Amino acid sequence: MKRLLTLALACMFSLAMVQGAASAEPEKKDPPKPQAVSGVVELFNLSPKGPYDSVLLKNDGKVIQVVFPKESSEAVVKLIKVGETIESSAVSEEAKGKHPVFKAQSLKNAKGEKLEFAEKAKEPENKPKVETPKPTGPVVTLKGKIARLNLTKNGEVNGGILESGDFVHTGPKLAKELNLAVGQEISSEGIASATASGKQVIEKPTRVNGKEIVHEKKPEESKDKK
Secondary structure: OHHHHHHHHHHHHHHHHHHHHHHHOOOOOOOOOOEEEEEEEEEEEEOOOOOEEEEEEEEOOEEEEEEOOHHHHHHHHHHOOOOOEEEEEEEEEOOOOOOOEEEEEEEEOOOOOEEEOOOOOOOOOOOOOOOOOOOOOOEEEEEEEEEEEEEOOOOOEEEEEEOOOOEEEOOHHHHHHHOOOOOOEEEEEEEEEEOOOOOEEEOOOOEEOOEEOOOOOOHHHHHHOO
16 A cells, blocks of 8 residues: 555656646747838938848837848838838837837838848858958048937937938947937047948947947957957
8 A cells, every 4th residue: 555655646746747847848939920010111220331221110100110131221222212101011029219120021112012021041050250351441530410310120229310411320338328319419430331321331430429439349259369
């Protein structure tokens, strides 16, 4: 009898352990499904290197940010215009700003013309690293009054577009420290490249508003120099 009771208790304990382990496993969430979003094109956002990478839409008084591959910047500009009502099949993304953010699978203009974006294939883990060439050229100064704020692909402020059309890129952290706002005077020094509109942008400024900027090195960069 004692042996049977011991076996029964052991079985119950093993079952409890299995159930506990199963409940501890995180639930697998289904990937978000694409949904239709639409609105009037308010403005384009620039990537730090210059091309456009997202667009802000206004729908019923609300702002929606739709992100697209920066490699498709030229094609997007040809397809949609500011002031035009467009549609997009898009997937909800993590938003760090004050409005929802979506990743576009396609964009369609008022004429019904459509642009689709292919999903990027995952790069192999053993793919050799290609060093990004450092920008070269003379150091320039971009300064003036901010006409509008520029946003990251997650909706955070990362700099300002000046009245001249030039882009002063600060990054989200410095943008918060400077409390960037429309109408604010700002100055940035560094090596400039061309934006999608043919103006200038400094991707990694060496100085902003007289403050020296030290850029954090990526782990692989630090490793290579050791």
